[in-house]
Amino acid sequence: MLRFLVCGAMAFCRLVELRWSRSNIARAGPARETALSQRILPLIAALHTAVIAGTFVRGKRRPNPAWLGALLAVQPLRVWALLTLGRWWNARGSVAEATEVVTGGPYRYVRHPNYAVVLVELAALPAAFGLARLAFAATAANCLLIAVRIREEERLLFALPGYREYFAGRPWFIPRLRFRSTRSEHAGDQARHISRP
Numbered sequence: 001m002l003r004f005l006v007c008g009a010m011a012f013c014r015l016v017e018l019r020w021s022r023s024n025i026a027r028a029g030p031a032r033e034t035a036l037s038q039r040i041l042p043l044i045a046a047l048h049t050a051v052i053a054g055t056f057v058r059g060k061r062r063p064n065p066a067w068l069g070a071l072l073a074v075q076p077l078r079v080w081a082l083l084t085l086g087r088w089w090n091a092r093g094s095v096a097e098a099t100e101v102v103t104g105g106p107y108r109y110v111r112h113p114n115y116a117v118v119l120v121e122l123a124a125l126p127a128a129f130g131l132a133r134l135a136f137a138a139t140a141a142n143c144l145l146i147a148v149r150i151r152e153e154e155r156l157l158f159a160l161p162g163y164r165e166y167f168a169g170r171p172w173f174i175p176r177l178r179f180r181s182t183r184s185e186h187a188g189d190q191a192r193h194i195s196r197p
Contacts, residue, residue: 002063003129006071007056010125014048017082021091028087028096037093037152044145051122051138059129067128074117074124081106081113089114093149095156101163109175111154115146116173 025031082089084105088096106113122142127135150172158164 003059003061004056006063006068006125006128007052007059010052010121014052018091021089024087024090025092025094025096028090029098031094031096032156033092033094034152034155037149040145040148041092044149047122047138047141047145051125051134054134055126055129055131058134059126059131062130063128064130067124070120071124071128074120077106077113078117081117085114093153095153095160099160101160101166103166109170110173111167111170112150112172115150118142119146119173 084107085102088099088102110116119139119142122138123135125135126132126138157167
């Protein structure tokens with residue numbers, strides 16, 4: 001029963017996201033999207049569908065608590081990332097000409113927090129219900145697709161005013177830990193933010 005609820009919730013969230021994505025694209029105005037990004041979008045959709053459906057049909061009844069915990073733990077990060085981007089987020093990887101560079105929320109620390117969530121989800125969902133092979137295959141396929149998707153998306157993002165200045169030094173997924181911070185470093189960060197376009 002729990003497996004059906006989790007898979008159903010995942011499927012429902014994906015459908016809600018797609019609807020919100022279409023709405024955001026319609027409101028954003030003229031946008032650009034690379035040809036390669038357009039071609040891999042159906043593959044990304046197929047992968048998500050296969051993982052959710054495969055887990056729903058073939059998963060074990062009793063979940064692995066650690067993997068299920070990982071799946072649930074990343075959901076607040078997904079919500080945080082999507083709400084931070086707001087109307088500029090979409091599932092297609094298209095970048096509207098009017099896009100404003102967002103530097104708050106999780107984007108203070110990494111360039112692609114939502115893709116990090118997807119990496120965890122597509123591994124954790126099948127692994128939580130005993131489908132290790134599906135988890136491994138999904139992770140491998142997802143890493144390849146996301147690497148291509150990010151490369152194509154960033155070709156457009158780095159053309160936005162202010163994006164390169166803010167994000168060029170930030171990692172894709174995992175924040176860099178800073179063990180010491182001085183007042184002068186903090187003041188320098190503030191000055192950079194004030195002077196940024």
